[in-house]
Amino acid sequence: MPGLFREAISLLRAMGTSYCASNRPPQATACNGSGMSKSNNVYKDAYNRCLRLLDETRSLPSEPELGTLLGVSRTTVRTILARMEETGLIAWNKRAKTVLREPRPDDFFPEEETDTLAEIIERSFMRRLLAGGAEAGMQINELELAREIGVGTTSVREFLIRFSRFGLIEKRRNSHWVLKGFTRAFALELTEIREMFELRSAAAFAALPQDSAVWTDLDRLEDEHRQLANDIATRFTEFSELDERFHRLIHRASRNRFIVDFYDVIAMIFHYHYQWNKAQERERNEVAIGEHLVYIEALKSRDLGKVDAACRKHLKSARQTLLTSIPESRSLQKS
Amino acid sequence: MPGLFREAISLLRAMGTSYCASNRPPQATACNGSGMSKSNNVYKDAYNRCLRLLDETRSLPSEPELGTLLGVSRTTVRTILARMEETGLIAWNKRAKTVLREPRPDDFFPEEETDTLAEIIERSFMRRLLAGGAEAGMQINELELAREIGVGTTSVREFLIRFSRFGLIEKRRNSHWVLKGFTRAFALELTEIREMFELRSAAAFAALPQDSAVWTDLDRLEDEHRQLANDIATRFTEFSELDERFHRLIHRASRNRFIVDFYDVIAMIFHYHYQWNKAQERERNEVAIGEHLVYIEALKSRDLGKVDAACRKHLKSARQTLLTSIPESRSLQKS
DNA sequence: ATAATGTCTTTTATCGTGAAAAAACAGTTT
DNA sequence: AAACTGTTTTTTCACGATAAAAGACATTAT
Incomplete structure (x- = not known):
């Protein structure tokens, strides 16, 4: 049973969804001719975000300030400023950085060029995983994967190592990785820990002192839930992001790094689950919002019994949604 | 607060505990002159294990059989056989592999040469971590670490990524790693999850059907515990290994990969904890063996109440031992 | 026909290298 | 003097290359 995705790949190849940074036409086989060491996506992404800043002010702040604002080093800030000067967006002389014109759509770098390599690899990998034909037990080939995505083997290796904590793949010493599959068993194990x-965490949350900052965070989230509930018909796709913020807030109350970190696993799975399973998305999200509101009320009441009940109820239906999205045909047994 | 271990390293440098595979005198600065791609530790380790096999038989089995026996590929098996023929240990002609003489001590490769790079890096890293002077918040420098240990940056990076799941370090995007420290808070968070x-898992274990294989495994472990208890005065250092096997057996009963995998974190911490804290080791282990035996009896009784009580009691004292080994001076607050 | 050996190919593990990005240092301006 | 800008050094990130190890294929022996 060798070669993961061997067939799937040849099918997908035609689609040619290359994440490689380039303005070149899609038929370009590889990302580049030779030895591209590192893409400058950090700069490009920060540049785009800086463009949005331009709309608001007549002159930009100091370099260090811009650095913290954009979350990059001053070196990158200066590269951004240099380009903005070049393209006539600003006049730059030492401390004076005056905005000359509004940014146009073509000033922005294309979205695809702002992605991290890790993101590119992850998306590419998950697409294959969810595109079907990825049965449990299959082998994962680093070299093949790297060639397919058009990146170096090191990046793929590092991705797989990071990804392994999600419990979907496993390494055989000095040999290949084994796909354990997005099975029913996986979903059950995941949700068991989650619950x-x-x-x-919810119990810890409810026990937090009244003056804790979480209560205002919770109020804000409650508001957002109500607003989303009102516009549910048009904005139902925004729920997934709100969902993550809500549950992360609760998990943080545990003050336990292992619990907080574990939410990464859940978030990843649900992120791709939402992309994968669009059936009754609107209805599902509507129900979930309702459950969240009850859950929030319970937390605010600080009644542990109510909290437990509301939490249980919501988690149960979350598990159910996840389970129904997994094809029954997949194997149930472990290892 | 830049530069992790900057001072500690210069102190340790003098000790020159180089893990590099070499017979050269210790003053040799680096592992090698140029471009060593990969050490052949897999071969060397398998060779040593194969030597031990030689004592027992007059002739070796087929190549594939040897491969599965040693857990390596046939390619490596053939390299081993070739060397054994060269050194006059065996006569090798196609299927016939007759043992000519007993292996001598100098036939073995030195222990240090059989270690994985990952093991070398881990030990090196943990030694620095536990050698004191590693305060929370310090930066970890990949390059510096790589140079110190005498390996490539890639291996260090991969190690740090793998290691990050233990919750002791954290990555700043596009920048350094931050040491979170082996603090009291860490120990408490770890043990909370463990409990x-x-x-x-223990409850799941007790609920396992009578014909399950785990019960014979448990009986075997009980025997080993009793034997160790008898020879406790001389063999108390062997407990740590038995402890791990016992708890892993229990955790496996959960049939949940996240629970099973989490034991890696516990095992790692306790492994180094045992090396670090030798105070009253004998007494501690004696107590733990007693607790394990009560725990085992409880499991065999399949009385959930008893199991819960025995498990709680043992975990409580395990937590206590871990906590006492952590210097009080370390900071308690998080992030 | 099965299972071994002999040979050849592919993949993994690891390194050195170079560009991107961060960080440190030095010199200016307010 | 504090905060900024200009310049240099270090570190991270990602690649291609190469030996070790695994794996596949072809051949031969039981």
């Missing part, structure tokens, strides 16, 4: 962790 | 997981 354990969230029940405990 | 949650093990209580659940």
